[in-house]
Structures are given as C-alpha cells and as structure tokens.
Amino acid sequence: MKQSYTTQMDAARKGILTPQMKQVLENEAISQTDLMEKVALGHIAIPANRNHLNIAAAGVGQGLKTKINVNLGVSKDVCSFDAEMKKAKMAIEYKADAVMDLSVSGDTEGFRKRLVSEIPVMIGTVPIYDTLTRTGKPTQDITIEDWFETVDIHARNGIDFITIHAGLTRKCATSIRTNPRLCGIVSRGGAILFEWMEKTGNENPFYEHFDRLLDVCEAHDVCISLGDGLRPGAIKDSTDAPQIEELITLGELTKRAWEKNVQVMIEGPGHVPLHEIEMNMKLQKKLCHNAPFYVLGPLVTDIAPGYDHITSAIGGALAAMHGADFLCYVTPAEHLRLPTADDVKEGIMASKIAAHAGDLAKGIKGVEELDHKMSKARGKLDWDGQFDCAIDPEKAREYRKSSQPSGSDKDVCTMCGDFCAVKRVENLL
Structure with a gap:
C-alpha cells in the first residue's frame, strides 16, 4: 500500500500514528495525543529517514527525555573507518541516542552506508564538509549543484538528520566584521560557507535556495538540524550580535520548513558562561517557536583542555534544565585531537549524567x-x-x-x- 504521508510531521498533522511514533511511545512517558500534537506543531522531532530501515526511532523535544549525540568520523591524519565503527558500536552499548558522522576524508559514502545498515539509532551528518571531500575542489570552485548533490546523496543514503548552516547569510557574515570576536568563526561548516561567500560574492546557497533543500528533505523525511555557523567559541563571544542575528534567521527558516512538513532542530551555542545559559535557552525557544534545541556543550569555561567533557557536562546539565532537548557530547580530547575510544566513553558518560540531571530538574516523569x-x-x-x-x-x-x-x-x-x-x-x- 502506498504511504499516505511524506514525513513524521505530515503524518501527525493527518492523525496517522506511524511505526516510529509507536517506538517513541514505548520509551517515553508521554501520551499518544500529546506526542502527535507536538510533532504536528514542530515541538518534537522524530528524525527517521525512510531509507534507514533498522532505526529504533527516538523523539527529541518538549516533554521528552533529553537525548545525547556522539560525534565521530575520520580525518586526513587519522583515517580508520573500522576504528570509527567501533566507536559507533560503543555509543550503542552505552545507550547514546544518536551518532553524527563528521568524516572529512576517504570513502565517506561507503562509511555512511555501513553506519546506516549497522547502527539502529538516528544518524546525522554535515553535507557541507562532505562536499569538499567528495568533489576535491577548492572551496571557491564548488557549485550550487555540488552542494545540493551532496545533500541528495546523504538523504538517499538514509541519514536521519543533516546539519545545514542556512542561517549564515551575507548580512550575518558582515556582522562578524563589525562585531569583532576573540575566536571568530569556530564552526567548520560555518567557516566553509563564509569562505565560499567571501570568495564568490554569492549568498549562502542553502539560504538562497532553501526551498530546494526542503524538497530533498521532504522526499526522504530528513530532519534539518539548522546549524549555528556563528556559535561562540569563547565565553567572551557568547550571546553577541552575530550569534543572535543568525538565530533570528533560523527562526524564520524554521517556519518555512514546517510549512512543507519538514522537521527541524535548532543547533545552539558552544561556549557560554553559566549565568547566560538560561537566557540562551529561553531566547532560542522564543525566536525559533519552540523547535527542539540541540546544544553543543555548552562549555562554561575556556581553560580546561583535557577536561572539556566536564566543562561541557556542567553546561549541558544547566542547559537541559532550562529547556535544551539534545546534548552533543564533548570528549576530553576536545580542542586537542581526534578522540580515542576511551575519550568517546568518557564523553558519553559525562553527557548522560548531564542529560539525566537536567531531566530530574525538568521533572520528566519517571526518570527519578x-x-x-x-x-x-x-x-x-x-x-x-x-x-x-x-x-x-x-x-x-x-x-x-x-x-x-x-x-x-x-x-x-x-x-x-x-x-x-x-x-x-x-x-x-
């Protein structure tokens, strides 16, 4: 029988209870009515690409347990896909909720396919990185077709959510010049797009052609994780004009995505002092219409290389308490090297503790x-x-x-x- 809905959001709006929604209900203390209502509104996302056949779907958003993500992937200097697959399986063993492949070298598509076939949790990627890896071109020679071909490949590979820095417009990029930072742009995807815009003179392709991006995501039910290309990489840069200007744009793009039944998560800041975390969480929820919030840490101090899983857990617990829905783990190797398997375990445990502490504070039913x-x-x-x-x-x-x-x-x-x-x-x- 032909599928009568395009995405989880579309199904919820039509009153259809999907198999993925049933999986969420098995693991959360939320009613079916409440879940479907929040998915329909966009307040809960269920990233589940229809090509990821073995996925055990999880929900991210309001009223659900805080989820954690594990980053992995090869670089040019440390390029063992087998080692990264072991990390992915370790993430499953220690009950992480998601895995993101950030590989920037080698047979990235082959590894993605392997992840999708062997890993049952939601899987995310950043197609911007992979465009450079896949084409081998200098940044300024990348074409709009190159950017979107990569997105299409990732969607067809079965990736459940993709980070796209669509809010880093030329206007936002100008804000970086007029509001100097200690650390400038620390997002890899943000830096690549900034370089492309500077060298070509063009607008961000994912902002200018956002409807094209939505068409790809709707076709495969891929959740867009709207990346914060201007996230702060130093506590001094937290909550500055470039960060907030981009966040306002992400809120506008969120509404456009929901109009096409495409699920959205919003990525949040990386380095934030303790006293600004609550404000950042509430500001995001307000400006982005209560879309699920995915925070990268946040790290509450800049002076702890080797211990950044701890600085991240402190920030992550407070962020979860004040409304963050999804924590990206940070390992002791952050800022220093590609993490080892031991680093991955330390990062997972720190993030799980932070998520659980946040859930206790939020009063999520049953977690105590x-x-x-x-x-x-x-x-x-x-x-x-x-x-x-x-x-x-x-x-x-x-x-x-x-x-x-x-x-x-x-x-x-x-x-x-x-x-x-x-x-x-x-x-x-």
Whole structure:
C-alpha cells in the first residue's frame, strides 16, 4: 500500500500514528495525543529517514527525555573507518541516542552506508564538509549543484538528520566584521560557507535556495538540524550580535520548513558562561517557536583542555534544565585531537549524567525512579544492587574490587570502614 504521508510531521498533522511514533511511545512517558500534537506543531522531532530501515526511532523535544549525540568520523591524519565503527558500536552499548558522522576524508559514502545498515539509532551528518571531500575542489570552485548533490546523496543514503548552516547569510557574515570576536568563526561548516561567500560574492546557497533543500528533505523525511555557523567559541563571544542575528534567521527558516512538513532542530551555542545559559535557552525557544534545541556543550569555561567533557557536562546539565532537548557530547580530547575510544566513553558518560540531571530538574516523569532504586541499595549496602543502577556498572565494579575492606565486615567500603554511617545506624532504625 502506498504511504499516505511524506514525513513524521505530515503524518501527525493527518492523525496517522506511524511505526516510529509507536517506538517513541514505548520509551517515553508521554501520551499518544500529546506526542502527535507536538510533532504536528514542530515541538518534537522524530528524525527517521525512510531509507534507514533498522532505526529504533527516538523523539527529541518538549516533554521528552533529553537525548545525547556522539560525534565521530575520520580525518586526513587519522583515517580508520573500522576504528570509527567501533566507536559507533560503543555509543550503542552505552545507550547514546544518536551518532553524527563528521568524516572529512576517504570513502565517506561507503562509511555512511555501513553506519546506516549497522547502527539502529538516528544518524546525522554535515553535507557541507562532505562536499569538499567528495568533489576535491577548492572551496571557491564548488557549485550550487555540488552542494545540493551532496545533500541528495546523504538523504538517499538514509541519514536521519543533516546539519545545514542556512542561517549564515551575507548580512550575518558582515556582522562578524563589525562585531569583532576573540575566536571568530569556530564552526567548520560555518567557516566553509563564509569562505565560499567571501570568495564568490554569492549568498549562502542553502539560504538562497532553501526551498530546494526542503524538497530533498521532504522526499526522504530528513530532519534539518539548522546549524549555528556563528556559535561562540569563547565565553567572551557568547550571546553577541552575530550569534543572535543568525538565530533570528533560523527562526524564520524554521517556519518555512514546517510549512512543507519538514522537521527541524535548532543547533545552539558552544561556549557560554553559566549565568547566560538560561537566557540562551529561553531566547532560542522564543525566536525559533519552540523547535527542539540541540546544544553543543555548552562549555562554561575556556581553560580546561583535557577536561572539556566536564566543562561541557556542567553546561549541558544547566542547559537541559532550562529547556535544551539534545546534548552533543564533548570528549576530553576536545580542542586537542581526534578522540580515542576511551575519550568517546568518557564523553558519553559525562553527557548522560548531564542529560539525566537536567531531566530530574525538568521533572520528566519517571526518570527519578532509578535514582530512588540506587538510594535504597546504598541504604542497605547492597553492592550488586548499586552496580545494577549505575550509569557505568563496569567502572563501579572495578573501583569496588580494587580496594576491599581488611576487617571482618565486608559490607562496608575502605573509605569509612568501621566508621560507616549506614552500618552504624541500620540496626538503630
């Protein structure tokens, strides 16, 4: 039977409950009516390309658990697709919600196809990068057809969401010159488009031909993640004129996408001091009509290379608390190198903690149950019960095993030993 809807948004507006919506309902404490209403409005996105056949769909947006994304992909200097596939499978093992392939070298299409066939979570890409890799052309020689051919390839490959920096217009680019920054443009996609516009004198092709982009996305049900090409790369640059000007444009493009039943997420800032995070979240929701918000961190200080998964988790927890729907993980290798598998695990755990902390603060129904279960196990010195509740049971078991109490009482730990508060009080209570 011929499909009677084009996208998840189109289905919701027609009152059709899709298989992907059913998958979301299985994992979220939201009613069917509420889910379909929010998908129809654009307040929830379900990125699920119809060519990604094995996807276990997830929802991103209002009233749902905060999701986390894992970035991976090869560079010219570190080019092992097998190693990146191991990272992707690690992301699944540790229950990440999405994987983004940011590869900029080698057989990128072959790797994308492999990801789509083997990885069941939503998969994102940045076609702007891949246009340079695929064509091998200098930036200024890229044609409009080149840009859109790449988007079409990614859509046909089964990619669920694509980051497109459509809001970085020539006007916004001028704002960078009149509002100097400490770190300028730190987005790779933003920098590529800025260079292309500067050298060709043309408008951003994805802004000028946005309807063409929407046609491709509607045809395959690809969610557009409207990228923040002018996101701040330093806390000094946070919430400046270029960032806000681009955000206003993204809000306008969001409405145009929804008119064509194309799902949208908005990408948010990278480096934001703590006291500006709440304002940034509320400003995005206001200017972009409550579209799902995907934040890159945010990092709350600039001085912690090697520990940026921690600075990101601090910002991510606060961002989630104030309305962010999707956190892009940051690893200890941020700003320093391509992350290793160990870095990926550290980044995933930090982001999962941030997302869960944010969900507790937002009052997402049911998320506190595991915390209460952990507390009960701790109150009984039930170590196996604690490990079962732990976000990383393997690490918790290793720490416990590495230092055992020397006395006759094996229930306590080597931090307190005979001074264990739980042990002293349990019989009294």
